[in-house]
Amino acid sequence: MNPPxxxxxxxxxxxxxxxxxxxxxxxxxxxxxMCAPILHEHVRSYRLFALLGDALASHGVAVLRFDYYxxxxxxxSDAEFDLDGAASDAARALEILRGRxxxxxxxxxxxxxxxxxxxxxAAQAQALWLWQPIRDGRAYLAGLRQRDADERRSTRRxxxxxxxxxxxxxxxxxxxxxxxxxxxGLREAPDPLSGAPPVPLAVCDRDAAAxxxxxxxTALELAPALTEWADQLEMYLQPVRPVQEVAGRLAALLxxx
Amino acid sequence: MEEILDLxxxxxxxxxxxxxxxxxxxxxxxxDAGFIHRVxxxxxxxxxxxxxxxxxxxxxxxxHPGVGDALALATLPAVRAAARIFxxxxxxxxxxxxxxxxxxxxxxxxxxxxxNEHRAGGILMLDGLARKGPWHVIGRLKRLAREPFPRxxxxxxxxxxxxxxPQAGVTAEDVRDWPAPGVERSQLASxxxxxxxxxxxxxxxxxxxxxxxxxxxxxxAAAASTRxxxxxxxxxxxxxxxxxxxxxxxxxxxxxxxxxFPDRTERPRATAGSLIRQDVV
Numbered sequence: 001m002n003p004p005x006x007x008x009x010x011x012x013x014x015x016x017x018x019x020x021x022x023x024x025x026x027x028x029x030x031x032x033x034m035c036a037p038i039l040h041e042h043v044r045s046y047r048l049f050a051l052l053g054d055a056l057a058s059h060g061v062a063v064l065r066f067d068y069y070x071x072x073x074x075x076x077s078d079a080e081f082d083l084d085g086a087a088s089d090a091a092r093a094l095e096i097l098r099g100r101x102x103x104x105x106x107x108x109x110x111x112x113x114x115x116x117x118x119x120x121x122a123a124q125a126q127a128l129w130l131w132q133p134i135r136d137g138r139a140y141l142a143g144l145r146q147r148d149a150d151e152r153r154s155t156r157r158x159x160x161x162x163x164x165x166x167x168x169x170x171x172x173x174x175x176x177x178x179x180x181x182x183x184x185g186l187r188e189a190p191d192p193l194s195g196a197p198p199v200p201l202a203v204c205d206r207d208a209a210a211x212x213x214x215x216x217x218t219a220l221e222l223a224p225a226l227t228e229w230a231d232q233l234e235m236y237l238q239p240v241r242p243v244q245e246v247a248g249r250l251a252a253l254l255x256x257x
Numbered sequence: 258m259e260e261i262l263d264l265x266x267x268x269x270x271x272x273x274x275x276x277x278x279x280x281x282x283x284x285x286x287x288x289d290a291g292f293i294h295r296v297x298x299x300x301x302x303x304x305x306x307x308x309x310x311x312x313x314x315x316x317x318x319x320x321h322p323g324v325g326d327a328l329a330l331a332t333l334p335a336v337r338a339a340a341r342i343f344x345x346x347x348x349x350x351x352x353x354x355x356x357x358x359x360x361x362x363x364x365x366x367x368x369x370x371x372x373n374e375h376r377a378g379g380i381l382m383l384d385g386l387a388r389k390g391p392w393h394v395i396g397r398l399k400r401l402a403r404e405p406f407p408r409x410x411x412x413x414x415x416x417x418x419x420x421x422x423p424q425a426g427v428t429a430e431d432v433r434d435w436p437a438p439g440v441e442r443s444q445l446a447s448x449x450x451x452x453x454x455x456x457x458x459x460x461x462x463x464x465x466x467x468x469x470x471x472x473x474x475x476x477x478a479a480a481a482s483t484r485x486x487x488x489x490x491x492x493x494x495x496x497x498x499x500x501x502x503x504x505x506x507x508x509x510x511x512x513x514x515x516x517x518f519p520d521r522t523e524r525p526r527a528t529a530g531s532l533i534r535q536d537v538v
Contacts, residue, residue, distance in 0.1 A: 005326055007261045007269050016259075018271075020326055046294045050326050072296050073259070073271050073303060157494045159400060159461050175299040175498045235292035237323070 002057040010066065012092035015085070018073035019066035019093060021100060022053040028062035030254050031101040033094050033125070035086070035114035037230075038182075039144070040174040042071060044229050047238045049111065055247030061254070062104075064097040066090075068117075078177040083185035086117040094121055105257065112230060113140065115192040116185070123198040127257040129250070130192060131204045132227055133211065137189035148174050151233070193217070200257045204246070218256065220249060259306075262317065264345055267329045270319030271295060271303075272349065273310035283378060283518040284315040284352040286342060288363035290496070294325025298360070298496040301503050308507045314514055315350045317342065339370040339377075354378040356454075356518065358385075361495065365434040371453055372444055379454040379517065381510065384463040384495055386435050388475045396468030442477040449482040454517040456510065458488045462495030486513055 006021040034049055036042050053063035067074040068089050070081030090108070098106060105126035110118025115133040122128040134140045151157055151174070171177055193203070193211070201217045206227045208219035225242040262272040275281075287302050289295060295318040296303045306316035319342070322331035333341065343355055356379035358367025364385030371377035401409060436444060448455065459466040466472075469489040473480045480487065488509070493502040 004267045005269070005328065007326070009259070009261065040299075043293060043296065043298070046325055047292065050328065054328050072300070075259075078300060151498060157462060157496075157498060158492075159464070159467075169500055172500050175496075175500075177500055237292065 002054060005054075010092065010096055012069075012089060015069040015089065015092075016075035017066050017069060017089055017093065019064055019096070020050070020053070021097075022057040022063040022065075023100075024057045024060045024062060026060070028101045028104050029060040030104050031062045031064065031097045031106045032056060032129075033090065033097050033106065033108050034063060034065045035090050035108065035110045035118040036065065036067065036071075037112035037114050038068075038071070038081075038086075039176050039178070040233065041112050041230060042067075044232070044235065045111065046072075048226070048229060048243065051238060051240060051243045052247055055244045056250060058244075059247060059251035061251060062097070062101050064093055064100070066093045079171075079179045082179055082181035083116050083189065084181070086114075087120040090117040091121045091124070094124055105254070107254070107257075110192070113137070113186070116189045119190075119192045125199055127200045127202070127253075128197060129202045129204060129253075132222070132230055133192050133203060133205070134189075135191045135193060135211075137186040141183065141186045144173055148172070151175070202253055204250075218253065220246075220253065222246060260349075262319075262345060262349060264319055264342055266332050268319060268322070268327050270317045270342070271306070272346070273306045273316040274350065275310050275313045275315065279313045280315065280350065281313040281518065282352055282520045283354045283356060283514070284317065284346050284350060285309050285356045285381070285514065286339070286346070287316065287318045287381075288357065288359045288366050289319075289321050289324045290360040291362050292324055295320050299498065299503065301497055301506070302359070304503065305507050305510060308511050309514055312511055312515055314518070315346065315352055317346055335366055336370055336373045339366075340374055343374065343376050354518070354520075356381055356514070358382050360384060360497075362433065368444070369434065371448060375451070377453065380448070380456070382455060382457045383506075384460055384466065385457060386433070386441055386475065387459065387463075387466040387471050388438060388441075389465060390471065390474055392468040392470040392474050393465075396466075396471070400467060441475060442479065445476045445479040445485075449479045449484045452484065454513075455485045456488075456513045456517075457485065458490065458506070458509070460489075460493040460495050460497075461491040462493065486517075 003023045006023060008019050010017040010019050037045055049065060053065055056063050068081055068086040070076035070078055107127045107129055108118045108122055108125045109129045109131060111131040113134045115130050118128060202220055203211045203217055204220040204222050205211045206222050206224065208221050223242045225239050226246060258274050260272045260274055262270045264270055290298055302318050306318055310316050320327040322329060346352055353376060355377050357370050357377050358364050358381035360383040364382040367380045367382060368385060371380045457472065472487050497503045497506055
């Protein structure tokens with residue numbers, strides 16, 4: 001049984017960030033900072049990564065999750081969220097985590113589009129883990145645009161098809177208001193797997209071996225129960241067993257770094 | 258200002274706390290919309306909480322066991338858990354009256370809590386209980402009349418069983434926490450008799466509600482009470498996907514709170530409560 005979650009508001013240059021710390025019993029063997037996915041994927045995956053944080057804590061790992069400014073329970077409006085801000089929020093959260101775990105190694109875990117801020121702070125950590133990484137921000141954005149258009153015209157969402165067709169909100173993406181800065185940031189984000197990684201790198205994905213092409217990158221295969229959420233909008237109960245299983249494998253990775 | 262409020266048993270909530278000089282005596286408690294954690298669909302709850310708190314009402318958002326950050330299993334029945342949450346909010350804010358509810362299952366839970374907790378003075382009921390019946394049939398036909406011919410044909414085929422209907426056999430009644438048919442009439446009458454205020458809003462995304470007259474047909478004479486504010490937003494979806502719909506909802510809830518719960522704290526004083534994280538790192 002892990003100690004209770006420690007929710008906390010962090011202050012970072014006038015940006016109030018909500019965070020949750022999962023602490024293990026005793027001294028942590030490592031710390032993991034989770035850089036969350038964005039837009040609907042943040043909400044859709046929230047429970048999965050809360051459970052993963054808890055499961056990693058059972059393996060002696062302290063885990064800090066946080067909401068970027070302009071998202072979730074953090075301060076700011078949706079339109080104030082962009083990838084530059086997310087990277088500075090992640091850097092601040094990393095400092096906080098370091099303060100909590102002493103000299104234990106720190107790993108940054110970037111999830112989906114959360115890989116973009118994660119990569120930018122990776123040099124300050126001992127390892128970088130990428131979970132279902134978005135490698136092409138431009139293609140990702142185009143996919144979201146199409147999916148958003150499909151949602152706005154869906155008769156599952158809007159029973160009155162004729163009216164639904166007329167709905168078009170250019171400043172929103174997947175139901176969330178978004179800024180030009182976010183759109184530009186996604187379009188211009190470099191492939192997180194391009195170039196030499198500054199720290200040991202692992203990729204966690206359904207077909208991780210293919211994604212982690214360079215031989216220096218560790219591949220960790222994920223079960224469908226841990227990856228399917230990214231393709232769905234409906235919420236359902238998150239199965240716990242696959243989360244516990246992958247937490248054990250991630251904890252074992254610590255010994256290889 | 259937003260604070261983290263300890264709710265016991267490993268649960269916590271986000272409390273939007275207006276300045277004590279502006280604080281009113283009624284608090285809003287938003288329940289999870291299904292499996293979506295406390296920020297709500299498209300961050301609706303977080304924004305609604307800020308807007309309502311800006312008018313002086315404390316607002317609590319929290320995760321039920323099994324949702325979001327609530328990792329532990331439930332230790333109390335929902336109504337008793339709500340009573341304990343009221344106690345925690347009161348200790349922090351001095352509020353003694355509470356508005357409860359939210360979207361879909363949260364509306365159902367608000368209804369149950371209000372029936373069983375005398376401190377619940379209002380229900381925010383978004384796509385809550387409604388029975389089908391003749392007005393539902395008429396509503397479906399009216400919708401169909403506005404659709405192009407291929408949809409008419411598809412509907413006719415379904416009706417004639419030329420192909421199976423989508424999600425055959427599963428209805429709102431099967432998945433929602435609703436009382437036995439008819440019981441809701443006496444329940445609403447008892448709530449109105451207790452002066453409980455109700456904001457019942459239905460959207461075009463709720464398959465079980467397709468005609469405004471279903472409301473009166475479901476709840477009977479008490480539906481006409483001045484305590485009950487009813488609205489039907491036919492062009493809005495169940496989760497308020499479109500930003501203008503969210504803005505409209507937030508404005509409507511703020512207006513309703515101000516009209517129905519105008520009270521303010523009479524004698525502001527320092528309060529002590531179960532705040533576990535007011536500090537800022």
